[in-house]
Amino acid sequence: MSNDPQPTSAPPEGRRILEPGTQIGRFRVECLVGTGGMGEVYKAWDSTLERSVALKALRAGEEREAGAPERFRREALALAQLNHPNVCLVHDWVDGPSGTYIAMELLEGQTLDQIAPTLKVREKLQVIRSVALALEAAHAKGLVHRDLKPRNIMVAPGSGDQGPKVKVLDFGLARLTDPQNPGEYQLTPPAVSNLALLQALAEAEQKRNADRRDTAANPIEGAWRDASGPHSWEKLTQAGVFMGSPSYASPEQIQGQAAGPASDVFSMGIVAWELLAGEHPFPGEGRIRMRAIVEGARRELKVRGLPSGTADLLRGMLDAHPFKRPSAARVAERLGRLLKPRTLLRWTAASTVAALALAGGVNWFLSRGIIADLAKERPARLAVLPFVNQTGDPRMDPLMRLVLPEMLEAALREHPKLAPLDPESVVSARSTLHLAADGPLSSADLARLASALGTQLMLRGTLKKGPDGAFVVAYELIDAKGTLRQGGEAREGGQGAEASLPLARQVVNDLLKAVDPFASRTSLRRLPDLPAKALEAYARGAECMDRGDFKEAAPAFREATQWAPDYAPAVLMYARCLSRLADVPPEPVFQWARWVARAQGNRVFEMRALHHLSIRYGDRGQWAASDQTCREALELARALGATDFEAGVHATLGVNLQRQHKPGEAEAAYQEALAMYRSAGDKLSATRVLNNLAVIERERGNLKGAEARYLGALETVQSYGDKWGESFLTNNLGDLALSQEGGLDRAEAFFRKTQSLREAIGDQNGLVYTLMGLGSVAQARGDLDRAEGLVRQMLELARKTTLRPMEALALYNLGELNRTAGKYEAARDCYRQSLALHEELKDALMEAHCLAGEAECMARDGRRGMARALLDRSRTLSTEETPYILRAEGWLARSEGRSDESKALFDKALNAARLQAPEIVRELKDVSAH
Structure with a gap:
């Protein structure tokens, strides 16, 4: 009888052992039954409830591991949350002057490694299924064991036809993830994946090998070989990188990454493989075995007599990628099927065939689901639209418009027949097509959106308040032709954010049932349980982010991550928000989002975090890091299809x-x-x-x-009526024609068409660029008065729409026109105004152009010293040889009598201007000819 992995081991010499009869709270010690990693286990009598219990003591004194009290407390809290027949029950916690103890269920039986040789194949599969059921219950409560191994599994013979009785023990390393108690834990993933533990062990091994040459008897070597030594592989539970048993650890644990439910499944896979095959699935010992686990170098399974499908299940549990492993619930379900008697399976199959025959076409249609015709060759593309808030409560707007579509997309993405689009893509498409950001869309607008995105399905809905005060979501799943494929309602009481998660779950369950009526949904990701405060903060942040208010968004996202540090969407949005600000480096937060997502098996958000991190590296010019991260995201995207x-x-x-x-x-x-x-x-x-x-x-x-x-x-x-896209591309065609020889008429025609399109759709921002193009055409023709009128319109509209970069550019262009007309003082004034704005915008190249423009005015006005000083300053800002800078240098050289150099500079400026600055080609041709 024991609740400890090593029931027969004696306590270390010098340890104070409780004598029989010692009173610990209401428990009377009867005898010592074993010792474990954190203390002794006694059999004790509970005088209040009159039952025997196991009393687990926390090791005291200098031997106690750092952090053990907290781990001990976590074990009690973790186990107290579970009430499952395959999990050892916790009865009480006693903390007093004599020490700290957990009163637990007293178990009969042996540990799995002890009893394994006596078990038959069927009994072994039953044991594995019981372990899977225990983990399923723990994972449903947000608990991850992190140290599953044979000595943490107690097995006792069952009676009659029942399988063995199984209890999973020692949740001392369990990570609490109770969303209602965010203060109970803190998850801080490492910045990068690492093999620090392997390196430390390699160094120790090198030292051992070096010492071996000097002496035959080496205490270090003995410690490594002795399974009971202080550095034993099986007892190495805290090495600065992960906590657990290395031989049963998952690749992500060994690499120092956060452990999630998938890590427990991997450990269970090793336990199951050892139990059935009699050997560890990964070759070698110690460091060699750990490296094999990380690299996925698994042995071949050579066991006869296993039910068909067992080998595939084991290989799936030991997949190197966490997101590819089945959940504990899925493992239990699969094993349950494998353990069914064959006669029962045949009877079930016959009954199914008979039922289908009786039901005829109706059941056949239902089994196909509501989108079978759309998902024949590939998953049906689905756009989840913002839901319309009709409750009259503005606080529900961001939840319905931004958060609910994200939740629905994340949950529905798990189904193999559906391919939901990233909600941001849908929002961006609505903006591009100049559709309302929220609210219902007309049939014509829905058709345009479907055509632009290539979607076969769209999900829309509204939120109202029912007569009883409950929230009611009415939803519709329609296809690209507007045909209703599925509709329904979800109802939930509660306040605001509290209701959003249950509503989302109801909608998802209804849709999945309609899409695939007879499919099991136990393996699909469930929406996470989140505190209402976390959701409210996340919704506030998303709303601020949506309107570009990053300073207000950051504290909201920070609050959301404090309430729910494992919620990958909130962490990722926090990182993206920080990347827009200069206060805090966002890279560690992107890494946090990445590892949180990986720990939870949330492959989509892991990929998104990698992608956004690569964009961040690219924006900073860290090309190697950007390329590496981008390729990691690419590999993950391919794996996911x-x-x-x-x-x-x-x-x-x-x-x-x-x-x-x-x-x-x-x-x-x-x-x-x-x-x-x-x-x-x-x-x-x-x-x-x-x-x-x-x-x-x-x-x-x-x-x-x-x-x-x-x-x-x-x-x-x-083809899909994108007037904004049409105006954008037509404007680009105008710019291109402007660069072509003899293309001024075509350029003006393109710009005029663009002007009409943008005026029709009310695109005031876009009109600024079109006016600039028309002004460039007039300047290229030498019509400076008309060009100035167009540029002044551009300046006025840029100021009206607060487009600061375009305001600065309009002022520069006015300086160019005045300079060309010989109005040097007016030109210098415009250049200086433009320079001030570009300094604010930190646009070094345009600052250089402004200085070069003013330098040219000085040179042509005979003020060569000032001109040279300005050009020298310009060169400190940019070393590029642009047409504008070359032109200024050419005028300075001419004013100083360096004719040949001046001619060469003007020719060089002309060649560059043909593509980069076509509006000054005419001017440079005239200058170069004289």
Whole structure:
């Protein structure tokens, strides 16, 4: 009888052992039954309830491990939450002058490693199933064991036809994740994956080998070999990287990453493999075995007589990727099926066939589900639209518009027949198509949205208050033609955020049942239990983020992560918010989001965290880190079969490579993304990639190739009525024509068409750019008065729409026009105003252009000393040889009598201007000719 992994071991010499008859609270000690990693276990008598119990004592004195009291307390709290037949029950906690104790259920039997040789194959499978059921109960309570091994599993023979009685012990390393008590734990994942433990062990082994050459008798070597030594592999539970038993640890634990439910499943897989095969699934011992676990170098399973499907189940439990492992519930379910008598299976199959035959076409249709026709070849693409809040309570707006769609998308994504889009993509598409950000959409607008995104299904809904005060969500799942595929209601009482999670669960369950009536949903991810305060804070942050108020969003997201540090969406949004601010480096928070998601097996948010982290690295110019992180996200997207995400990562790689001036590699990445977007039917994303490919062609000087790309994208956006996209691409065609020889008329025609489109849709921001294009055409023709009128319109509209960069550019262009007209004082005034704004915007290149423009005015006005000083200052800001800087240097050289140098500078400026600054080509031709 024991509640300890080593019931027969004697306590270390010098340890004070309680004598029989010692009173601990209401418990009277009867005898010592064993010792464990944290203390002794006694058999004791509970005089109040008149029953025998196991009294587990916390080791006292200098021997006590650092952190053991807290771990001991956690064991009691963890076990007290569980009331399951396969988990050892906790009766009481006693903390007094004589020590700290847990009163537990007194168990009969032996540990699994002791009893294993006597078990038959069927009994072994029953034991594994019982362990899976125990873990399923723990995971449902938010508990992760983290140290599952044979000596933590007690087995006693069952009576009659019943299988063995199984109890899972020693939750001393369990991680509490009770969302109602966020203060009970703190999860702080490491910044990067590491093998620190392996390195430390390697160094110890090297030292041992070196010492072995000096002496045959080595106490260190003996300690490694002795299973009871203080550095035993089986007792190494705290090494600065993870807590648990290395031989049964998951790859993520060994690498210092946070352990989630999938880690317990991996440990259970090792236990099951050892039990059935008689050997560890990973070869070697110690460090060699740990490395094999990390690298996935598993042995072949060679066991005869196992039920069909057992080997596949074991291999799945030992998958190197946490998100690919089945849940404990799924393991229990599969083993339950494997353990059914064959006659029962045949009877069940026959009954099913008979029932289907009787039901005929009705049951056949139901088994197909409501979207069978849409998911024949691939999962049906689904857009979850913002739900409309009709309660009259504005506090519910962000929950319905931003948070609920995210919850629904995350839960529905688990179904193999559905491929929900990232809610941000849907919001972005509505903005691009100039549809209302929230509220219901007309049938025509829904059709345009479906066509742009390539979706077969859309989920929409409303929130109202019922007569009884309960919240009522009415939802509709419609296809791209507007046909209703499924509709229903969900009802929940409570206040605000408290009701949102139950409502989301009801909607998800209804939809999954309709999509696949007879499928098991035990393996699908359930929406997490979150404190209402966490959801409220997250919704506030999301609303602030949505309107661009990052300073207000940051504290809201921080509060949400404090209440729910394991909630990956909140951590990721906190990181993204911090990346917009300069107060706190966001990289550690991105890593936090990544490891939280991985620990929970939330593969989608792990991938999103990696993708956003790679974008952050790219924005900072950390190309190697960005490339590595991007490729990790890409590998994960491929493993998931998430085509949309894979395409998005390829597009990000393309942007990074383009910014590194690697057009060939960037083009290859863009082509990968384009093919995937086209295959998925995502026209909106495809046009963005086409636009980037056109930019590459233009930078190469292949203007015809660039035009072909723009025209292809234009045809696509016109097919689904994207007026904004049409105006954007038409404006780009105007810019391109402006760079082509003899293209001024075509350029003006494109800009005029763009002006009409943008005025029609009310795109005031876009009009600023169009006015700039029209002004450039007039300047290129030498019509300076008309050009000035257009640029002044541009300046007025930029100020009205608070587009500060465009305001600064308009002032620069006015300086250019005045300089060309010989109005040097007016030009200098405009350049200086533009310079002040560009300094605020931290645009060093435009600062250099403003200084160069003023320097040219000085040089042409005979003030060569001032001109040179300004040009020297300009060169400290930028070393690029742009047409504007070369032109100023040419005028300074001419004013100083350096004619040949001046001619060379003007010619160089002219060549660069053909692509970069077509509006000054005419001027440079005239200057170069004289």
